Amino acid sequence: MTPLDTNATNGEDRRYLQFTGVLGRVENLFNLIAATSILLLMLLAVAQVVGRNLLNQPVPGFIDFTEQAMAVFAFMGVAYCQRVGGHIRMELLLGRFTGRGLWIVEFLGVLLILFVVSILIFGAYMHFDRSWTLGDSTIDVGLPTWPSKLIVPVALSVLWLRLCLQLYGYGRMIADPTRPLLDLPHIHNAAEHAQAEIEEAFLEEHQEGAAR
Numbered sequence: 001m002t003p004l005d006t007n008a009t010n011g012e013d014r015r016y017l018q019f020t021g022v023l024g025r026v027e028n029l030f031n032l033i034a035a036t037s038i039l040l041l042m043l044l045a046v047a048q049v050v051g052r053n054l055l056n057q058p059v060p061g062f063i064d065f066t067e068q069a070m071a072v073f074a075f076m077g078v079a080y081c082q083r084v085g086g087h088i089r090m091e092l093l094l095g096r097f098t099g100r101g102l103w104i105v106e107f108l109g110v111l112l113i114l115f116v117v118s119i120l121i122f123g124a125y126m127h128f129d130r131s132w133t134l135g136d137s138t139i140d141v142g143l144p145t146w147p148s149k150l151i152v153p154v155a156l157s158v159l160w161l162r163l164c165l166q167l168y169g170y171g172r173m174i175a176d177p178t179r180p181l182l183d184l185p186h187i188h189n190a191a192e193h194a195q196a197e198i199e200e201a202f203l204e205e206h207q208e209g210a211a212r
Helices: 011-054 062-075 078-084 099-134 146-175 190-211
Strands: none
Touching: 011 062, 011 078, 011 146, 062 146, 078 146, 099 146
16 A cells, blocks of 8 residues: 655645646546446346346347456556555565665666556557557447557556656655655555555545545
8 A cells, every 4th residue: 555645845745746636536537447347347247147048148249348348447447556556566575675775676667667658558559540440340249449449558648647756756765765755655564554544544534525
């Protein structure tokens, strides 16, 4: 988990928090869409099984819908996962570093991911463009494939923005390791894990209260 440090000491940090807050709302929305797609796909699978076994009437285009939904739940939650540090992290290696050395390693890791994601965005967009130009569709019920192929570069672009923010965040920690961590993923001990959960619960309650 990544606690959001709201004790920004200068205007630069506050602007960072404002931007990451706006991007975070986009990531939350994308993650909600991804989770909803999984739920709908599960319900569709139930309808497929019941229809085929009891009514001898399977759902038309079940495979087509499943193929298109895979892009939604596989990619739309990836930026959210990067923000909260929910991905697999090599903490056995990172745990050997402290202070500025740790932030240098984190910076280099994010820089490598940013390079790979940049290439993937270009390739994914080319796949979308080809599908759009050719009018590609699925075999069974003829669903157009370009919407699902467009989701990939869009979702990766949100991840790209998150990685840029994290590069800035780790860069400022390299310059001055005593600055607040803000929302950067990092290794937690037991006390930090508990504090992160408390802060996250508080923020969720605050956001729900503001929404009402």
